[in-house]
Amino acid sequence: MDLATVRTLDNGAVRVAVDAMGGDHAPLEIVRGTLSWAGRHPSDTILLVGIPERIEKAAGGPIPANVEIVPASQVVGMDESALAFKTKKDSSIMVAMDLIKGGRADALVTAGHSGAGMAAAVLRLGRLPGVDRPALAVQMITETGPFVLLDIGANMDSTGLNLYQFAHMGSLYAERVLGVPKPRVALLSIGEERGKGDLAIQQATQMLDDDGSLNFVGNVEGRDLVKHMADVAVCDAVVGNVTMKFFEGLAGFIFDTWRREFQRGIRGKIGYLFMRPSVGRIRNLFDYEKLGASPLLGVKGMVLITHGSAKRRMIEFAVEAGATAARAHVPDLIAGTLGAGARPKRA
16 A cells, blocks of 8 residues: 555554464564554554463563553464464454454464465455455556556456456545546456457456446556556456566566676776666665555455565554554445446446
């Protein structure tokens, strides 16, 4: 989530639950990043969920007054089944979900097992009215601004109806939260022509054409994404996840290549002195840690999932993303649109 583009609906205090035990570097990096954010936002409340002794040890000092430790005795490991939470009722992710369900928290942030987090959200919180399947969204960077890509992980076998609903949720998110007027919505496919793509894409194309309520611009190809030819790109989770991770990996590859070139001899080092400001600006543009976390759109609660490898800096951005999304009342906006009867004429 690019927080610079977000326009919230209110500026009131929010309560953010953080799964302190989820992630490759939990609880140390999760706790340290969360406490750093909490210290700068004393009017908001943090609910750190996990094993109290381990959280306190990771904190390494006093806990800020606006942070509460909520006990959870179990952990869903990163190498476990996505459904492990079913037998671990007191796991940190389940306790955190209950905070959302019970109204004690306005948003939940986890760097834990993404599959478990999404499954727990659907089964524990439930889907919003009018939503058949939720979608995990992310903002991707272009030179002229971000675009929303969804789904990137929630559905591996999306139907045309699912893609149609993703288009509505993505458009609503871009318009009402990011402030994009009449977002251009496109289906990510293997060609720009309407007939290209698998059956689900062709079905979704027909539904969106018949609907007419969105600014649907048709299909875009992968190469079009960096040109910002759409504000919302819709696809199934396999395509979305591969696309997102390829973007991240390519950015790292390019910067690693530059670094090796600059280290080659005196000319490279002199060249770096001249190029350093430009390289810094480009690196800052592609800093994916700033995106914080991906919102799971379509469930009854604001759930955000960040990288399992996240360390304290990325966790700070993730908590900020959670607080900002909570202030924007994202689930209410989606329910108000899809729950009011946004359905295709041909399902």
